[in-house]
Amino acid sequence: MMDLVDLRTFVRIAELRSVSAAARSLDAPKSSISRSLARLEASIGAVLVERSTRHLRLTDAGTLLLPHALRILNDVDEAGNALGSFAGKPRGTLRVNAPFTFAVGLLAPMLPGFRTRHPDVRVVLTIDNRTIDVLAEEADLVVRIGTLAESGLISRRLATMHLWTCASPAYLAARGVPASVDDLGGHDLLDRADRATKWTFRTGEREEAAVEFQPVMVVPEPAAMLVVLVGGGGIARLPDFLAAPAIARGELVRVLPAHEPESVDVHALYPSHRSLSAKVRVFIDALVVHLKAHPASRIST
Structure with missing residues (x-):
């Protein structure tokens, strides 16, 4: 047998x-x-x-x-x-994969409370910004931000976060405060991707303007980008939950704050051949509640 x-x-x-x-x-x-x-x-x-x-x-x-x-x-x-x-009691090992900045800033803080509420669920958190093979790495749940590639996975939108255009007070004092989108062309603009980039700025429903540029510095990880901006490295876009505390401390200020920030969706993904098990369901539900209540964020769920 x-x-x-x-x-x-x-x-x-x-x-x-x-x-x-x-x-x-x-x-x-x-x-x-x-x-x-x-x-x-x-x-x-x-x-x-x-x-x-x-x-x-x-x-x-x-x-x-x-x-x-x-x-x-x-x-x-x-x-x-x-x-x-x-039995109404989620149990077993739950393998969760998330990008570094999201995992550290938003996901990890909810884990102690989740453990208290669900002591029979053993969370194994792995951190990775790359696209992973969910089956090969046995992930039960993957969190990804932005546009999703075709993967065959089932997705659920957890929240929408905003990208704020920011710089340090010292940088703006030295280089001047942009009064319009066109003014950005004379500044040091940073981005996460090593390619020609376009930032679109809107007021209300109307698309006002856009700036296209080749970034003077490429920093793929938002947490590292925050450090660069605080040090006066230029102007870049950061997730609201990461930028808000730095703004509150006076380390950063928003650039062109009258313009609506660009938004990106946060999704939970899990394999299509598996049902939404109790442990995955309660974790997703807890994450949605946590994101909605996060004090340093404008995240909407």
């Missing part, structure tokens, strides 16, 4: 095409992963993978087993989620 642990190990090996990668993913010794695979092969009576020094591929038996194994494990997970929901 097949063991579910061994079956899950086989699926990880098949997905990652590596015993070593599967061991890292499952946080288990490589020897344990190899023994688990051997037990499964012995119980089935067939070799499931062929390994060389550099490559691993599924045998015909392994290829045949994989979709059945995925379905079995998904059914088991669904049953566990259903029972957890029935």
